[in-house]
Amino acid sequence: MKPSLQLKLGQQLTMTPQLQQAIRLLQLSTLDLQAEIQEALESNPMLEISEGEDGAQDTEASSDVSEPSDPEFNSAKESTETNLQELNTPETSPDNNQSNEMDSDWNNDIPDDLPVDTNWDDIYTSGPASSGSGSDEDRDYERGDSTGESLQEHLLWQLNLTPMSDRDRVIALSIIDDIEPSGMLGNPIGDIAEGLNQEQEMLEDPVELDEVLAVLHRIQQFDPVGVAGQDLAECLLIQLRTLPTTTPFLDAAKLIVKDHLALLGNRDYKQLMRRCKLKEAELAEVIGLIQTLNPRPGEQIAQADTEYVVPDVFVSKKQDRWLVELNPDIAPKIRINAGYASLVKRADTSPDNNFMRDHLQEARWFLKSLQSRNETLLKVASCIVEKQMGFFESGPEAMRPMVLHDIAEEVGMHESTISRVTTQKYMHTPRGIFELKYFFSSHVSTDAGGECSSTAIRAIIKKLVAAENPKKPLSDSKITTLLEEQGIQVARRTIAKYRESLGIAASNERKRLI
Template sequence: MKQSLHLNLGQTLTMTPALQQAIRMLQLSTLDLKSEIQEALESNVMLEADDGHGEIDSNEAAEARKSEREQASGKDSEIPENLPVDADWDDIYAGSSSAPSSSASNSEDEDYWDYRQANLSSTPDLHAHLVWQADMHSFTTVQRAVAEVIIDAIDANGLLPDWDDVAARLAEEFDLDAPAIDGVLGEIQNFDPPGVAARDLAECLTIQLQGLPTDTPGRPLALTLVESEPLDQLAGPNLEALAKRRSLARRDLDQAIALIQTLQPHPGEAFSQHESNYVIPEVFVSRSSEGWHVALNSDIAPKLRINSQYLALIKRADKSADQTTLKSHLQEARFFLNSLKSRNDTLLEVAHCIVEAQRAFLEYGEEAMKPLVLRDVAEQLDIHESTVSRATANKYMQTPRGIFELKYFFSSHVSTTDGGSASATAIQAMIKRMVATEAPNKPLSDSKLAEALLDNGIRVARRTVAKYREALSIPPSHERRRKVG
């Protein structure tokens, strides 16, 4: 093969560190952004929180401004006002974790610690709770060892989904027969919480029913049903057929079913650690006599600025290690502030565009929601669709109608009979209203709902109606039918 040289012309996009950081910050949620800002404040001496205080001497300030102008005339990379490129920042940004520093001396960290402690459950671990009860029990040495293996096999729901494998391992390891192993299991099943260590859902419910007083209304029938009937037959439209097949009075059956519904199918759930999730809106939308107003939530992140005192120490011609460090921190601080500004500007522009497009929803409700896709906003703002997607990810808007995720305002187009279009969200709202006002003894089928929508000028297929109905967690018509009187 003959070797040769060729000259090709082409365009490539170079992702500078500044642009990478801007893309990364645009996608951060409110809590992640706070952590990112806190980490930047702790690692960069040039950044400080702007609390409106701490003014420096006027001469020093003038020197600082002069130094900053000189530095700005250098080769700092510019960050575009918007982010026009589709790029996955996970592939191009090898940044550190956004978790805050563990320094306990900082009041921000202390507030964060208090927040987590206030929202974390103080309930003991299920495993520790069961081990404590096993220690209190009169097990033999071998039984105690077997109990520990069984407790280790219990999942977070408090059940034993892999009992066959556990039993086989116990038989081989301790040379025990099935009755001996089942005996230890039976003792653990008497532990708290009721229903723990059950091998399946039916056994879990049975254990709980057996633990109730014998005179509990509905208990005998509930035990019979749980032990002999498939559990999916104990709900919905199957009850009438079940009562007829077993020759049961419907009142007795309803009483037993009501008792079963009070039981806990996941006894270990109460011992799971949980943290309350609070939604903090990034955007506020309000209305006045002049129209709708959109504003960013100024409380979600502290205002930042360049530290004027450190900036005044920078001397352009000095090449010492300290000066190099200060200049490096200054450049990183500018990158960070520009990225933060770019994020806020893009978010505000996208929010403005959403509010303008969905004014009908804000004024009249879900059924007035207009069709809107990422491309519509991207074309209006002259940015890439991926930028709109990042700007709306994990971010919320507070409106007079409630708090909504920004992505909620986007829905696909459905053609109407007059040549217009309706949004999928509006159609779902119409289906929800129709079902809420239907006759209990004659619920609307998917075909009837499609016909009703057509009467309103919206042409959708029956299968599309079924998809929207399922998305709203509305059961089919035969399950919604109820007798009247």
């Protein structure tokens, strides 16, 4: 092949490190952003947390800090500042005299010699000081509430307090290991006995099925009530047996749970009334008693850690106007350390000066990326509130159909940017906390030629189901007819899809007794 030269024209997008960092910070959630800021504080000595009013960043002070005269740095700095406001640094630099006085006072507090029988930890506490003004009792309470024991640990604790032979204790340990987090027994007792017989080292004689069943009955007396049930019926029966004998309709409840639980699950109330010889009002009392039981007793002990949503934006109404504000507590306030920044020299090319100059440049880019993220988030949230004013005034039924393209055109950004801003970002409103994605929905045509949001249709379905007759719940076809009367054309299968997304059961499963 003969080498040749060719001239081609093309377009290529080159993402600078600053742009890559800004995009990455834009799509982070609140927790991820806090972790990113903490990592930046630990890796960059030029960054520090600003505290109180003295931590307010000032543009004029930032310009007073000497900057390196690197052409590459200056050009990158100018390109980054195009659409962002200059982030500030404190006006004052550390006072050397004050720091020397503090050092001398601290040195005077240190004794020359420690007593022979004194440990260092007795005089000076090690480890970082805890932040916050809470008392020790509050911290212990929070710590104990966040780390709870598992169901197996709770059962083993009770087993250690129960007098039992060594043989029965081995069987009990095997049973406890087989209990699921819900509190139900995972395998039949026959499989447990077979597994124990295979462990010849721990048991000399083969285990009989009656032995396992006897130990199981003892474990079923442990807390929580209903644990180690072989099935749902036995779990509920254990709980019913612990109730006082004077409880109304206790015998009828035991009969239904033991022999007619399938009919109760299918809501076949006519068969239940006929077989149990109960009237409608009496059956309603029995069902109410059964509903007080816990079908998953193990979850009382092995509770999952509660996760709280921290809103990124606050929306409130003041003087007939809706205001949008960023949550000031979602991330620590950081700034550039003016003392370190003042040490950077313009014409110095030493490794130490280059090190400080590079970290100063990274710190400024990081602060500008944070500022860009906050500005974009506030701009998008304000646009959402403006377009969904009906939701904030009247509720979900007034939600307008809206897609990412609508907001992108309004704020002059790409749809991918809007998608990053609205993912895992939450808005606190007088009607609750919602993810920004919640306000985007498809549309359904109406008879009047307009459009209705799918979120509004879900709200209407939820309202219709809440107001239905419990004896005659609304079917999907009936809900479709009711929506058509309001001018909304929706297929029955669409109603079923919306109903399932709301967690609403079918009409035959929603039937109730009065």
